[in-house]
Amino acid sequence: MHYVEKKRSKSKVAIVRVENGRVKEAVVKALELIGGLPENLVPGKKVLIKPNFIRSEPPSTGTTTDFRLIRAIVEILRERGIKDIIVGEASGNQYDTEEIYRFLKIRDWFPDVDIIDLDQDEIISVKIEGAKALKEVGIARKALEADFIISLPILKTHNSTLITLGMKNMMGVLPQREKWKMHLSGLHKALVDLNRIVKPHLVIVDGIIGQEGLGPTMGKPVEMNxxxxxxxxxxxxxxxxxxxDIPPAKIKHLVCAEKEGLGTSNLGKIEVVGERIENVKRHFKRPYGKIIFYLTGIIQYKIGVFLLDKFNYDIRPFLRDFASFHLPKPKLKKKLCKGTKxxxxxxxxNAIKFNKNYPKIDYKKCTGCMACYEQCPEQAFKISRFPKWWLRLTT
Ligand code: SF4
Known part of the structure; x- marks a missing residue:
């Protein structure tokens, strides 16, 4: 990887509000506040944009990076004459990245950008010198070859690491087996080791709609803008x-990263520009059942690695079917519905019909695109993560 970094004395972090959905304006302002893009990020450089596409959920659920943010970055890079831009992801645990791209219609949104499934890229084995947990790891070639990595995580809590932001988002440059290996090596230290190799050069956290509680996929969306x-x-x-509202000192991988010289986790040593933390802070509910998620994860990862190594059997389709019950579906809040149709x-x-003055959803047809939830003028839908059969019975 060819680094294009600008030396900066004190770590500067910008907090910017997105006013009335004007995302590009907010990105431009944030970049100005942190000193602009590096001067040596010039035409000819390869840029990897790493969003957070864990599974088939639209951005309104707080699981997926907002496309307007990706679009803004692409436009700003193009204005600078940079043509070699990739949007790349290897989705979360058991999910299929191509399937997610199809669900999100991501290639329709970005017809002029290379959209890469990093899970299917050539994997290069990298030895990590001085590693604390992850001595060797297989990383997608496209990520290693990028001159400049822009990480676009979402502001959310996480059932294993308490938060998932820029450092954790880099797990999406690893194929599935390597992700399992990271969990089994001790995730906090492994994250620090991974970030020694593929540390993003620029991070823009998508806090337009974040997620609290059982993140990274089963929590509740939080509009922060x-x-x-x-x-x-x-x-x-x-x-x-x-x-x-989570003290950084409680986040093991941040504390470890600072000790290893990867950056600053001490808020007193960070120059916050734009909005003040106190003015935008909101208490995010913490994930519950961390131990249960940790243990089921470890069992799942151990079985996954064993079956893959011994029998070349990929357990992911099975896990995917199992986890599909908590994909988001809309559920009507009858009291709020004014019958606007x-x-x-x-x-x-065509999954909604009017029945006795209320919309009735055919959950067999519903894909969970959440267009009804997003566009209902009365906000009369909520996100449900119950199985479809249960929703059919209760609505
Ligand atoms: S009912 Fe239709 S609009 Fe609503 S989530 Fe399902 S498919 Fe999308």
């Missing part, structure tokens, strides 16, 4: 953590 940006991933993550108009699957 914020971006948090900076060049020091540890500092950005620490500010993000503080914005969620907007949901019927916007549903691409």
């Amino acid at each position: 914020l971006l948090i940006a900076g060049y020091d991933v540890v500092a950005v993550d620490s500010v993000g953590s503080a914005v969620m 907007k949901c019927i108009e916007v549903c691409p699957e």
